[in-house]
Amino acid sequence: MKELVKNFVEKIKNAKTIAIMGHKNPDGDSLCSVVALARLIELNFGVRPVCVYDGNVPEYLDEMPLRSWIKYYERVDLSQVFDLAIVLDYGTPKHIGGPQPIVDNAKFVAEIDHHKNDVHVGQLCINDDGVIATGQVLYEIMKTAQWKYDIDVLDLIAVAIITDTGYFKFVKSGRVMQIMGEMVDEGVCLRTLFEKLRNKPRKAVLAEAGVASRAEFFYKGRLAVAIVSHADYKYLDGRGDTVLNLLGSIKGVEYIALLKEQKDSQIGISLRSRGKTINHIAEALGGGGHDMAAGAVVYDTLENVKERVIELFKGE
């Protein structure tokens, strides 16, 4: 780690122009890690990096500090050659989406991630698939490099960890709680952050409640399957966490599958487990993710995808 961080610091020092991006349709970890790193670079190296994203930023992230720093990729000159591009929290190169030309053109590419990456995009990789959030990797880098930071940086890293741990549900190591403890001691207010995250549009919450109320149950109630029709999809904010949480709070439900009709014959699937790993099911659908939270996109009709998902849970 020390050696990697040293090299990373060297690269930042020598860069006059820097771009930072996360994965398409940023979640809390992706967006907050990008902006936190940009702020750290500004504080410590005097350069304000360009932050870019593709897809939609869920509205619950609207109140995050420095939210306006991250720009939709079409508003950024993609032909610009950056001295350094930093790709965070991406998992696989296809998740980079629109900002890809920045990565292709950059003089040097670094990556920071906590996914099991199949193909690396960076010449310098600070990856740790043993930690729960990219925000956690960033915290360790910040401490190792002895960078200056401010409360915005800490709030952003805290939200990255809060969202990727599902509000601490998926925490697997004491270190992440230790980090949270250190940040709380330095001024992070969890209650304020939780309130800031409760910021969904009314239509999104009501649409999600409707979707949850129409869920179907299989295998003696152990699998819950809910469907977001194309008509409802435009109201969805983020991944449909309200549905996943509601169904996951039902006694006896072990697995939750949320099928989202993004387009005709393009179905986004979010899978959650309350115990056993489900990564292999997401992989069987051509996707991936984490042990208890994974997903995929399948190009087929809703009916076919639903049947396939139910079939895959047979014997689980």
Ligand SMILES: [Mn+2]
């Ligand atoms: Mn993440």
